[in-house]
Structure formats: C-alpha cells, structure tokens
Amino acid sequence: MKLTKILMCALAVGAATFATSKVYAVPGPVTVSGTALSQDSKGGYDVAKKNKFTQKILLNILAQATGDSSITNKKTTVLYDPAAFNTKAYDSIEGYYFYGVFYYSNSVAGLKTLDGIDTNGDYYSYIELDYYNWLLDDIEGFWSGDSVEYNTIIGESKNKATVNGNALLYIHSNPYDYDLPDSDYYYANDWDGDYQPYAFVMHGPLKYGGSISGSTMTTTGKLSGSGDGLYDYNDLVVSGNASFKAKGPAPD
Amino acid sequence: MRPKFVFALLLLALLVLGAALFLKQYLGNTASPPNPEIVAPAPVVSNVVAVAVPPPAPAPVAAAPAATNVLTPEQREAAIDAETDRLQDWSMNDDPASLSNILANLTSPEKEIREAAIEAAKQFDSTNAIPTLKAVAANTTDTEEQIALLEAANFLSLPDLPLGNQPTQTREQMKAAAQQARQAHQNRLQQGAQSQNPSSGTPSSPDQNAPAGPNQ
Numbered sequence: 180m181k182l183t184k185i186l187m188c189a190l191a192v193g194a195a196t197f198a199t200s201k202v203y204a205v206p207g208p209v210t211v212s213g214t215a216l217s218q219d220s221k222g223g224y225d226v227a228k229k230n231k232f233t234q235k236i237l238l239n240i241l242a243q244a245t246g247d248s249s250i251t252n253k254k255t256t257v258l259y260d261p262a263a264f265n266t267k268a269y270d271s272i273e274g275y276y277f278y279g280v281f282y283y284s285n286s287v288a289g290l291k292t293l294d295g296i297d298t299n300g301d302y303y304s305y306i307e308l309d310y311y312n313w314l315l316d317d318i319e320g321f322w323s324g325d326s327v328e329y330n331t332i333i334g335e336s337k338n339k340a341t342v343n344g345n346a347l348l349y350i351h352s353n354p355y356d357y358d359l360p361d362s363d364y365y366y367a368n369d370w371d372g373d374y375q376p377y378a379f380v381m382h383g384p385l386k387y388g389g390s391i392s393g394s395t396m397t398t399t400g401k402l403s404g405s406g407d408g409l410y411d412y413n414d415l416v417v418s419g420n421a422s423f424k425a426k427g428p429a430p431d
Numbered sequence: 432m433r434p435k436f437v438f439a440l441l442l443l444a445l446l447v448l449g450a451a452l453f454l455k456q457y458l459g460n461t462a463s464p465p466n467p468e469i470v471a472p473a474p475v476v477s478n479v480v481a482v483a484v485p486p487p488a489p490a491p492v493a494a495a496p497a498a499t500n501v502l503t504p505e506q507r508e509a510a511i512d513a514e515t516d517r518l519q520d521w522s523m524n525d526d527p528a529s530l531s532n533i534l535a536n537l538t539s540p541e542k543e544i545r546e547a548a549i550e551a552a553k554q555f556d557s558t559n560a561i562p563t564l565k566a567v568a569a570n571t572t573d574t575e576e577q578i579a580l581l582e583a584a585n586f587l588s589l590p591d592l593p594l595g596n597q598p599t600q601t602r603e604q605m606k607a608a609a610q611q612a613r614q615a616h617q618n619r620l621q622q623g624a625q626s627q628n629p630s631s632g633t634p635s636s637p638d639q640n641a642p643a644g645p646n647q
Contacts, residue, residue, distance in 0.1 A: 212554065
C-alpha cells in the first residue's frame with residue numbers, strides 16, 4: 180500500500196478516534212508572519228506604507244476579539260488540530276460537516292478553542308483554515324470548491340507524504356464574520372458593507388505533510404499567501420505565511 | 432679491477448640500498464599511520480562542531496543536545512523536535528540570551544532547525560539579528576535558504592504594524608453587522624456580481640461604512 184494511503188488511513192483513524200478518546204488528535208502550534216500594505220499620503224500624493232506583522236499582532240487581535248487579556252499578558256500559543264472534527268460547527272450550523280479546530284493556550288486560560296456556540300445557539304469563530312485535505316480526505320474549515328482550489332499534487336518518499344494544494348487562512352475579530360462554503364467571500368473588506376476592526380486573509384499554496392516515524396506521527400503545514408485585511412478599520416493588502424506542526428502517537 | 436674489489440663494492444651498494452629502504456619504511460610509518468579505521472573522523476550530524484568553535488557573541492546556551500551518528504533516526508528526530516520547540520519558546524522572549532540562542536541555530540547542521548531558527552528570528556523581531564542573518568546568508572550555498580535568510584533580514588528592517596486597540600463592539604452589534612452583510616452578499620449574488628463589482632464602478636469607501644473609531 181502506498182504511504183499516502185497508509186497516512187490517509189492513519190489520519191482518518193486518528194480523526195475518528197478523536198471523537199471518543201482524543202488519542203491521535205494532537206494540536207500543533209501555529210505561527211504567522213508577513214507584511215501589510217496600507218494607504219498613506221505624502222506631499223499630496225497617495226503612497227503605500229509597508230509594515231510587518233508577527234505572531235504578536237495575531238495574539239493582540241485575539242486578545243481584543245475574545246476579551247481575554249491573558250493572551251497578550253502571558254506566553255500564549257495558538258494551536259491547530261487538522262484532524263479534529265468540528266463538533267461545534269456541526270451542532271450549530273445545519274448541514275455543515277468539517278474538520279479543523281483552533282485553540283489558544285497559556286498558563287492562565289489553559290487550553291481554549293477559538294470557536295464555539297453562543298448562548299443563542301449561534302456558531303462563532305475567530306480563525307479558520309479553509310482547505311480540502313487530501314491526506315485526511317476531508318474538508319477543513321469552510322472550504323468550498325467555489326472559493327478555494329481543489330487540485331492537489333502529491334509527493335511521496337519512504338517515510339512521508341507531502342500534498343501541495345491551496346488554502347485560505349482567515350483571522351477575524353468579529354466572531355460572526357466567519358466564511359461560508361456556498362460563496363466566494365470573506366469579510367476582510369467592506370464590499371458587502373460589513374466592516375470589522377481586524378481581519379487578515381492569506382490565500383495561497385499550502386504544503387501539507389504527514390509522516391510516521393516509529394511510534395510517532397507528524398503533520399506539518401506551511402501556507403504562503405496574500406489577501407485583503409482590515410486593521411483598526413483601515414484597509415490592508417496582506418502578504419505572509421502561516422505554519423503549523425502537530426505531533427502525536429501513530430496508530431498501531 | 433679485481434673481482435674481490437667488485438664484489439665488495441656490490442655488497443656495499445646492496446647494504447646502502449637496504450638501509451635506505453628500511454629507513455623510508457620506518458619513517459613513513461611514524462609520519463602517517465596507514466590504518467584508516469583509527470583516524471577517520473565520524474561524520475558530523477549535529478551542531479557539535481558549531482558548539483566546539485567559540486562564537487564571537489556571548490556564548491549561547493548549548494542549542495541542541497549532541498546528536499551524533501550514534502543516534503537512531505527516532506532519537507535524531509526527537510532532538511530536532513526538542514530544539515525547534517526551544518526555538519519557538521525563545522522567539523516569544525525578549526532577552527539577549529534568547530536571541531543569541533536563536534542566531535546560533537542559524538548554522539545548525541540540521542536544515543529543519545535552521546529553518547525554524549529563521550522563523551524564530553523573525554518572530555523575535557529584533558533588528559540586532561539582521562547582521563547575523565546577512566552574514567549567514569553570505570556563507571550559505573543553499574539558494575533557497577539564502578533567500579529565506581535575506582528575506583528575514585529585510586522583514587526585520589520593516590516597521591511594525593502598531594498594536595491596535597479598537598473599542599470592542601457588543602456581540603449583538605457584531606452579529607447584526609454579519610447578518611446584514613450576508614444578506615447584502617446574497618442580494619448581490621442574485622442581482623449579478625457585475626453590477627456591484629468594485630472594479631466596474633466606484634469602490635465603496637471605507638470611511639462611509641466604517642463604524643466610528645479613533646482613527647476615523
């Protein structure tokens with residue numbers, strides 16, 4: 180059996196197992212960095228201003244959006260588990276069935292998810308990765324073939340498999356501005372009149388890998404992309420990358 | 432010439448030749464032992480060498496456990512993982528020792544650690560890393576890595592996006608805004624995207640739609 184198939188089976192088993200015992204679902208840290216162009220003026224002319232952003236900006240956005248100041252006051256890690264079935268979205272949005280759960284973790288808050296269901300039973304989230312995962316053979320986030328690419332090129336070697344496709348990472352301060360699978364939009368701009376304080380989009384190639392070494396299974400991902408952004412209600416054009424690495428016990 | 436004299440001469444020549452051969456072999460043995468098993472150095476698979484050469488900056492903490500060729504692939508991978516975890520931790524600090532540790536790993540023999548060190552240097556966000564990133568790039572033969580190092584140096588030279596501090600809207604306000612936008616989006620889809628495409632008309636102004644904030 181090809182390694183890709185083995186990994187697909189292993190990850191599928193891991194995903195299925197997560198629902199019961201969480202044995203194989205191990206969230207891995209996510210890191211983002213990039214540059215943002217914003218509008219400025221100089222000498223009566225419009226000019227582009229270029230700034231960089233790092234994980235600090237992501238944490239600052241999440242701290243403000245969630246109202247949890249420990250995200251910036253303490254060492255906080257943002258985590259992603261691509262193999263975790265998103266039960267909250269499944270329970271609160273009719274007809275939605277996808278994988279991928281983001282968390283944050285620090286010494287005060289512990290481990291908390293970055294999505295959920297509010298008191299009215301409505302789904303909310305602050306960050307999502309929209310991706311058709313060929314290794315899991317499943318949908319992550321609000322992926323739709325209308326908004327994010329489907330094609331994937333697979334590379335295999337003795338101990339690992341890598342899939343090259345495209346994905347969309349969307350960070351947003353309005354928790355109800357999550358993406359929808361039946362449309363090709365996100366609210367990191369004001370085209371539809373919505374204007375949230377903070378939003379970043381990175382849409383582009385994602386190199387996603389899985390490997391099994393001895394008793395350990397590792398999944399890695401690196402997304403490079405660009406997209407719209409909003410920052411303090413100002414327009415941005417964002418370019419950057421996000422990476423994650425998750426490691427856990429391999430299935431028997 | 433007498434035969435006795437000729438014989439003695441030949442004997443002397445043989446003795447000299449024998450002595451020369453003996454001396455050559457003896458001296459050759461002492462200068463370079465022929466046994467390669469004794470002197471062949473073990474291939475370096477860790478940053479042991481990097482640690483052995485004292486760095487010019489304040490000595491960093493030993494970046495990684497010495498992973499020599501006696502490690503199994505699993506142990507080697509575990510050592511790499513441990514070091515990348517440490518790099519992630521150091522990248523969230525704000526002290527010179529952490530930066531020194533990050534920069535020391537830019538020359539790790541392990542590509543995975545070097546890549547993690549470049550990202551950690553970006554996340555640490557100090558212009559003090561720029562000279563080292565450029566210096567390492569100048570001595571790197573891997574073109575992709577050279578580009579990554581120089582991009583990281585350029586990245587660090589940019590000004591930071593300032594930390595924003597917008598007043599938080601209420602949940603109800605945010606939910607209403609999202610519902611309104613979804614409805615507007617559905618309407619646009621039904622009417623046809625072209626009629627409201629920003630590229631074919633006047634793009635909506637952020638100032639018209641933005642809630643009143645400190646920057647507006």
